Amino acid sequence: MVAAVIVTYNRKELLAKNIQMLLVQTKPIDKIFIIDNCSTDGTADFLQRNGWKEKEPFIYIKTESNIGGAGGFYVGTKAAFEAGADWILLMDDDGYMADKYTVEHLFAVADRLYSANCADKKIFVNALVKQGEMLSFKMGMKYTVQQAIEAARNGIIEGEANPFNGTMISKELVKAIGYPNRDFFIKGDEVDYKQRTADNGGYIATVVEALYNHPRPDTYEKIVLGKKVPFFVEAPWKEYYAARNFTYMYKSKGWYKAIAFELIFIKLLAIFSMKCKKVSTIKMLFRGVSDGWKGKLGATVKP
Numbered sequence: 001m002v003a004a005v006i007v008t009y010n011r012k013e014l015l016a017k018n019i020q021m022l023l024v025q026t027k028p029i030d031k032i033f034i035i036d037n038c039s040t041d042g043t044a045d046f047l048q049r050n051g052w053k054e055k056e057p058f059i060y061i062k063t064e065s066n067i068g069g070a071g072g073f074y075v076g077t078k079a080a081f082e083a084g085a086d087w088i089l090l091m092d093d094d095g096y097m098a099d100k101y102t103v104e105h106l107f108a109v110a111d112r113l114y115s116a117n118c119a120d121k122k123i124f125v126n127a128l129v130k131q132g133e134m135l136s137f138k139m140g141m142k143y144t145v146q147q148a149i150e151a152a153r154n155g156i157i158e159g160e161a162n163p164f165n166g167t168m169i170s171k172e173l174v175k176a177i178g179y180p181n182r183d184f185f186i187k188g189d190e191v192d193y194k195q196r197t198a199d200n201g202g203y204i205a206t207v208v209e210a211l212y213n214h215p216r217p218d219t220y221e222k223i224v225l226g227k228k229v230p231f232f233v234e235a236p237w238k239e240y241y242a243a244r245n246f247t248y249m250y251k252s253k254g255w256y257k258a259i260a261f262e263l264i265f266i267k268l269l270a271i272f273s274m275k276c277k278k279v280s281t282i283k284m285l286f287r288g289v290s291d292g293w294k295g296k297l298g299a300t301v302k303p
Helices: 012-023 043-049 068-082 102-115 145-151 171-177 189-199 236-253 256-273 278-294
Strands: 002-008 031-036 058-062 087-092 123-131 134-139 142-144 156-158 165-170 203-213 220-224 227-231
Touching: 002 012, 002 068, 012 031, 012 043, 031 043, 031 068, 043 058, 058 068, 068 087, 068 171, 068 189, 087 102, 087 171, 102 123, 102 165, 102 203, 123 145, 123 171, 134 145, 142 145, 145 203, 165 171, 165 203, 171 189, 189 203, 189 236, 227 256, 236 256, 236 278, 256 278
Parallel strands: 002 031, 002 087, 031 058, 123 203
Antiparallel strands: 087 165, 123 134, 123 165, 134 142, 156 203, 220 227
16 A cells, blocks of 8 residues: 655645645555644645545544644654555655656655565655756755756665655655654654664665656855855744754764754854844754754744
């Protein structure tokens, strides 16, 4: 059984596009779990009117409160796994399959790896996440769809992925590493899940024929100390969670230089060079680093 998990919050129009593309896939989806993070924009009524709430293959779950994207993926992955899914397809609500063949291409590679008992069937394969001819998120030094295609071997790029955007995982992987970390609330839970896959000997790859549309973040890059780094600043509360969760992850791996360089030095340069709430953002940045170092997780800051 192939189950899709979509986590949504106040994006019913974007959610509709995601659902519509899932329903036309040449590889049918057996169950579609919609995790509504306590939306306030009428998402439940919208889904009901369109027949996407109570009819097959839909399973609608509304959380009692906004538990963040991380909480949503925890709930959705757990629900799909407990329902007996062999494969779980993880997606946010602002992306969608680029064509009707995306899941077919993903599944073909996943099934081939599974049949070969690759990595003890602990499989983590991702669609190629793009906007137009550009990758939505760079992969190493690859920025365009063409660069990704040229880097692929036998249609895949091993070891690289941009989760949770068209991410297909096997039940064996879930058995081995569990569910996404709900205590992250937002930011970094997908990176953490990918890292846990690698740490447990799972197989990670991007399938370049499986195309997935997702908006590109408003970033630009600069050369800092000889290294090209992204400059990107979000709302102060989002910067808090990013700093906290990545500090927590990096500390657990002993990557102390990454905390100092990437999470503090580079982010401070970005804050001072961009139009944003500088003082409040800096306060949230350092609070996030402090809480992440202490292991203080959960929904500690309200959006």
